[in-house]
Amino acid sequence: MVWPSAGDRLWGRDAERAEIARLTTRARSGRSEILVLRGAAGLGKTALLDQVVRDAAGLRVLRVTGVEAETALPFAAVQRLLRPVVDRLDEVPGVQGSALRGALGMSEVGGREHFLVGLAVLTLMSHLAEEQPVLCLIDDAHWLDAASAQALLFVARRVEAEGVSMVFTARDGFEAPGLPELTLSVLEREVAAGLLTERNPDLPPALRERIIKESAGNPLALIELAAGLNADQRAGRAEPPPALPVTERVLAAFGGQIDRLPHTSRLVLTIAAAEGTGDLGTVLRAARTLGGSAEDLDAAGEAGLLRVTGDVITFRHPLIRSTAYQCVPLTTRLAVHEALAGVVDGDRRVWHLAAAAAVPDESVAIELEHAAERARERGAPAAAVPAYEQAARLSPDQAERARRMTLAAQSAITAGRIEQAAALAERAVELSEDRFLRAGLAMVQASVESQRATPRGAAQLLIDNAAPIVGEDPGLALSLLVIAAGSAWSTGEYAELRQVTELATDLAPDVGDARTAEAVAVLGSLVDGDYARALPVLDDFVTTVRAQPAGSLYVRLLAGNLALLLGDDDAALDLAAADAARSRRRGQAGALPATLQVLAQAQVVAGLQHDAGATVAEALTFARDTGQSHRIGGLAVITAQIAAVHGDEDRCHASARDAGASLADGIGAFGGVAEVAASANCALGLLDLGLGRYEQALRRLEETDSGPASHTAAALFAITDLVEAAVRAGVPERARQPFARFLAWAQAGSRPWASAVALRCHALLGPTEEAGEVYAQAVRLHERGGRPFQRARTELLYGEWLRRDRRRADARVPLRSALTIFERLGAVPWAERARAELRASGDVAPAGAGEGDALGRLTPQELQIVRLAAGGLSNRDIAAQLFLSHRTVEYHLYKAYPKLGIGSRSELARFQW
Secondary structure, eight states, rough: OOOOTTOOOTOOOOHHHHHHHHHHHHHTTTTEEEEEEETTTTTTHHHHHHHHTTOOOOSSSEEOOOOGGGSSSHHHHHHHHHGGGGGGGGGOOHHHHHHHHHHSSSSSSOSHHHHHHHHHHHHHHHHHHHTSEEEEEEEGGGGSSHHHHHHHHHHHHSSSSSSSSEEEETTTTTTOSSSSEOOOOOHHHHHHHHHHHHTTTOOOHHHHHHHHHHHTTHHHHHHHHHHOOHHHHHHTTSSSOOOOHHHHHHHHHHHHHHTTTTTHHHHHHHHHHHSSBBBHHHHHHHHHHHHTTTHHHHHHHTSSEEETTTTTTESSSSHHHHHHHHSHHHHHHHHHHHHTTTTTHHHHHHHHHHHHHHHOOOOHHHHHHHHHHHHTTTTTTHHHHHHHHHHHHTTHHHHHHHHHHHHHHHHHHHTOOHHHHHHHHHHHHHHHHOOOHHHHHHHHHHHHHHTTTOOOOOHHHHHHGGGTTTTOOOHHHHHHHHHHHHHHHHTOOOOHHHHHHHHHHHHOHHHHHHHHHHHTTHHEEEEEHOHHHHHHHHHHHHHHHHHHEEEEEHHHHHHHHHHHHHHHHHHHHHHHHHHHHHHHHHGGGGGGGHHHHHHHHHHHTTTHHHHHHHHHHHHHHHHHHTOOOGHHHHHHHHHHHHHHHHTOHHHHHHHHHHHHHHHHGOTTTHHHHHHHHHHHHHHHHHHHHHTHHHHHHHHHHHHHTTTTTTTTTHHHHHHHHHHHHHTTTOOHHHHHHHHHHHHHHHHOOHHHHHHHHHHHHHHSSSOOOHHHHHHHHHHHHHOOSHHHHHHHHHHHHHHHHHHHHHOOOHHHHHHHHHHHHHHHHHHHHHHHHHHHHHHTTTOOOOOOOOHHHHTTSHHHHHHHHHHHTTTTOOHHHHEEEEHHHHHHHHHHHHHHHHHTOOSSSSGGGGGGO
């Protein structure tokens, strides 16, 4: 069998070749292009990739092929891809460089955060592209090791202005959401007939028709079904093999070719298939231990099954490798792996030892566990999963088997493999009665449930596993209770939340955890409306956590969310910004969606609307990159809140629908189903209020106030909207009971802005003759800072009251202030109302604020970049913080300058950031 040469025609692929030609043309001009070529085995994906290489004049080409034998080896594919440019690794700075060198096994210093490696690869590619556009070709991406796949997809989603292009080829099993794809179809009959005739002009017509039919348009099948026929079958003297599905027929054809080889050649072929990387020296060393030699490869080469180029063995097709491995007895495969284990080292040796182990073996299990630990250290938790799982399988002792299965489940959660984590945790629970091990597994299972469609019940699972260890390990018990509290709070499971508070009351944790335990213990009081008891304790907790930036992420998320509930917006901003900055420095992309969600919510209430939009956009990117779809609902709610303030009805309803759609996917701690649904309804209620639909706003807000999430921050603060809606709808009595709850909260917390809003509501609900002084007092409190949108609403109502009291000159002062704030926030319906009141007072409304409009013209990413640039960060520092390349930063800066009406970086200083 002769392999196709570089000049062979690609039958039936004119459209695909044209698309590839366009891609390489654009790449050559410095544009970044991404394409995923999909198709079943044998449809010509690799042949098309060869065409890309032929069209790649002027491009630096880096190419790698996924290898089935390497799927458990972390960063194996990235290592091979970067081998030609390994001398350039020193150009990758700081923690990125350390992470990349550690991932490639070039140093002991790794980056435990796996997204740091992806960022480092992006940085390296960007540097290379400054000299010459880079084209990365990744063949058989479905066989990439998980760490390499994650790193390369990370790069693919972020290249923009770098001049780095990437083409992946893959079968089913390689997930690349969001990337452009081109799916290869089977060949039409006429094209298939032409290809078969070109390769086999002497086939009898009847046999040709049968092959065309059975190949089902698969080019590989057309070639191999004909090649697998013996002389009698080709001449019509014997019947061809019976009809089978295409892949099975191709495998059978390859198997027939392999069976015709001498025994030792088949053995060496199996060794090459099991070795996987094509290293000739390794294959021959293993072959010699089993009685094989280099000459045994010759027969396989002459049969066209493989070829040897220099010191590299290449199979003609991946299915030949699979067939060569599978078509031998199990005993032969075990012997092959044992032979390979004797001639390789490192993790490859460990995996061959595991493959050669037919019965449990603690020594091999220990080596596999060490391999898993190395994978985690190198930032490849997905690669640690199969290593821990295999270690568990080979553990003779059941307790060790349970412990290693638990480690596998925990690694799966870290890697974002939710369903795999669920299955592993379930198996581990069945293996062990150890309550401490089960407590750790409960955290895995709760995380799984929070990211599925069944978040309810996660809190009870955690409670049941925390209770038995409260006295023996209060620190671990507290960790479970913190997560349980967040889950029960967000899903509205009040009974479970009270169980959490009872257990937390009995805890005697270390001094460092005492404030956390006290905070968890009063959450039940918070739900019961006993704000006087709960708020001082929670305020102390937030203050303590704020002063200790190195605490647990779960504890800091709890503190950030409680700061929002307390109305302490400065603390919420500070906590979330510090956590986001720390995650950026460490490359902890997986931690960013949660912290950015808190940050965005704090930015909304602080009046930083544009910043909040940019933060949400970034959080959504990282949520999708890290498999945290459960965050999307909470982030969509924030977008709905911004749109509600702006009066953007279409966007508000669309975002609320997005939040509702996400509920089917399950929502995690501090962003649960009840809370998301209530928050979306509150946003719609605010929209209705701003647009003058008072009855509709009241109905929505009453529904939330009486629902399972009435205890949440969104529902609590929406009471003030409910009060205004009820008064304007002419039914103030419907607001009195809800307002009593808000008033109790405001009095217990003593935030100036909250006291001011409580006074505003009192003025709306109280006697008209007293309202003027109450409004004036509220305005004075607002001047002490906090929540500008609420201040403007109070000033608007005060101005309206003054005008109705025929004090038109006095009314203009608060109305002008309200209009200025509304315009800065982009609160269009509210600004129109303030402008109408000003006209009615005899004043001319001032022009809108230009700076806010200019910032509004920026995309979310442009806004983030220009803010950081204005703060004095270099392009490379900005790139590291935002997980981008410095060339993308440059690109967005130059796009932003004209929108801001400036021409250089130095002019950014004149903006009021």
